[in-house]
Amino acid sequence: MYTLGSSGSYNSPMTRLLTLLACAAFLSHAQDRPGLADILGFEAPAVRTCPGGWSCNPPDAVATDNDVVHGGKWSVRIERQAGRSEPFSGVLKTLPIDFGGKTVELRGFIRTESVEGFSAFWMREDGLNGSVEFASMQDRDPVKGTTPWTEHAISLPVDPEARTLFFGFLLSGTGKAWADDLQLLVDGKPIWDAPKVDRPKTALDTDQEFDGGSRITLTDLSASQVANLVTLAKVWGFLKYHHPAIASGTRHFDYDLFRVLPSILAAPDRAAANAALVRWIDGLGEAAACQSCAKLREDDLHLRPDLSWISDERALGADLSRRLQKIHANRPAASKQFYVSLAPNVGNPSFDRELAYPNVRLPDAGFQILALDRFWNIIEYWYPYRDGIADWDAILPEFLPRMALAKDRNQYQLEMMALIAKVNDTHANLWSSLAVRPPVGACQLPVAVRFVDDQAVVAGYSNAELGKNTGLKPGDVIQQLDGVEVPALVKEWTPYYADSNQAARLRDIGRSMTHGDCARPATLQIRRGSETLNLNAARVAADKLNLQTAATHDRPGDTFRLLSPEVAYLKLSSVKAADAASYIESAAGARGLIIDIRNYPSQFMVFALGNLLAAKPTEFARFTNGDISNPGAFHWGVIESLTPQTPRYAGKIVILVDEISVSQAEYTAMAFRAAGGVVLGSTTAGADGNVSPIPLPGGLSTMISGIGVFYPDKKPTQRIGILPDQEVKPTIAGIRDGRDEVLEAAIRRILGPDAPEAAIRKLANGQ
Secondary structure (H helix, E strand, C coil), X not given: CCCCCXXXXXXXXXXXXXXXXXXXXXXXXXXXHHHHXXXXXXXXXXXXXXXXXXXXXXXXXEEEECCCCCCCCCEEEEEECCCCCCCEEEEEEEEECCECCCEEEEEEEEEEEEEEEEEEEEEEEEECCEEEEEEECCCCCCEEEEEEEEEEEEEEECCCCCCEEEEEEEEEEEEEEEEEEEEEEECXXXXXXXXXXXXXXXXXXXXXXXXXXXXXXXXXXXXHHHHHHHHHHHHHHHHHHHCHHHHCCCCCHHHHHHHHHHHHHHCCCHHHHHHHHHHHHHHXXXXXXXXXXXXXXXXXXEECCXXXXXXXXXXXXXXXXXXXXXXXXXXXXXXXXXXXXXXXXXXXXXXXXXXXXXXXXXXXXXXXXXXXXXXHHHHHHHCCCHHHCCCHHHHHHHHHHHHHXXXXXXXXXXXXXXXXHCCCCCCCCCHHHHHHCCCCCCEECCEEEEEXXXXXXXXXXXXXXXXXXXXXXXXXXXXXXXXEEHHHHHHHHXXXXXXXXXXXXXXXXXXXXXXXXXXXXXXXXXXXXXXXXXXXXXXXXXXXXXXXXXCCCCCCCCCEEEEECCEEEEEHHHCCHHHHHHHXXXXXXXXXXXXXXXCCCCCCCHHHHHCCCCCCCEEXXXXXXXXXXXXXXXXXXXXXXXXXXXXXXXXXXXXXECCCCCCHHHHHHHHHHHCCCEEEECCCCCCCCCEEEEEECCCEEEEEECCEEECCCCCECCCCCCCCCEECCCCHHHHHCCXXXXXXHHHHHHHXXXXXXXXHHHHHHCC
């Protein structure tokens, strides 16, 4: 089910770094055989220390090497010491995808010395708006430690929407890694022997009328203009997914919005605006009678399209309403559309042809209106949890003046953030723009803050030495920050935090709340036990902090261990699917197995491990998917099941979750509970299902949960989260004492109520 199942994957440090590398690369033209062959072999003349034909990031970590080579005279060497701020160093090459074929493969030799972390080849194909295919050795074949020259390979299908190929070699962590004698193959042959292909041009390539800006300038909006813009937004979105000329891609529909906007803004009343829309629709071409008309299946329907408004002649006028109804009645049965498709084998919507317009100069009222109209209609037609939003129609009149009149880039981003937050989806943040989300500032206190019983509690240090220097201690309750009560800050910031539920929202606010000006110390009022203290504490730059301190709540150390002969423990933050059977074999003699998912699984474990927990075929989830022929409809899909395999674990199973558990972690908990496990902890983040990225004007990006994930009985998980069978939360006293009270409760459940409390605490806390 999960191909890209979390915000964590999508916004991972690796993805961000490779994006930066790609942005820094020079988009080269196709190269001839000798030139590319020399570059792949690192024989091209170096530019300073960087191999010729490659981009190096950062340059000081990369060099050519003529002492350690596999073939020829030169290799590339990446060397990293402890303390580097960037998570990866590497080399990158960029080529246009002007070749045909089914599969592109990167092969080459890697050698390592004392690598703590990993080295890997990677490849990425980009379409108009970013990645459409990605592969890395990180998940299945990372190279660690000290190894001799060994050949490795990765491959990708050649995506018909891809335009650019990025590939390279990287090193994470510390140590030295070399690469040499690379080959780039298409269907097994050198890339220069692959047939050349001219990618077909679309309206997005040929219509360039508004490349320099929308030419819409606004200083205010009347109530009548707002009402007319609301109608335009709904009509524009309806046409985008129903009119055959638009759905087939014959028009640049973003630019068509800019063409009609002036007449709508100039209309003196509703009737004039509706008449302008009629003329505009007629100019798009006739919606001819369909030969194979779409029909809405009723037998498996979960959500029905909300299209009653197109019949409202009182609001639209007879002419506009009849045109919209005719277009709807004559929509053809389709397996694809130009502006949206459904991902193969999964079914979440893909918006690959939505342009991000990264070079638009803001403010630009037209592009800002486009951002609102695009996002609103994607939610209206392609969001599987649309019925969980209280009044989506009310969002348009509320946000149209806010978005259209945003006076600069920062305000536009904040308004977009507030709009996205209305969806209440932890996946759906404005991931491109977190730096403008309040509180702003490049520095923060070197502590981890966690909300316990709605109180902001210091849970640990992100830099032990600097954290202790602040005077703050674990268990301290922050009551005021810079003179403002914490509940007031939470209320002020909440509109900009796009989370499914309050547990996830407070998690994210806790991670961000100490941000501020690097030059200005934070003033704090704290409660420590029965004392109230006032402190001044210096904020420090992020590169001095371990920001992963609060990323998981699992136990430090080994992935699997026996806490005692009776209690086995497995955390999924560093788990390997290939080792699932060995974990079970190692736990076989224990009375109980604790599976800690207070984290994000490092690999997809639902079936690799879940099948070893199930005693019988067990259903655990069912999905809903959108309908290309009936935008806005969602149908019940397949039911996912576990199939028993050996070796099977027959003891007690306790699954730990909390607000850290999101997306794939929640889906995993659903499966393991169905297999007989007991879920213990607190409510999860409430965002399940594969994510669908959405580009937005100004180079912004967000996502949504793209498929509906439900229990087999059709009960929802989105927003609600995975509710524990036994609720156990940390306490302030427990944090102060360094205890893991959730893990203690899990051990107590396995050993029974008569187990000595001191022994339980010792097992849980490694004492």
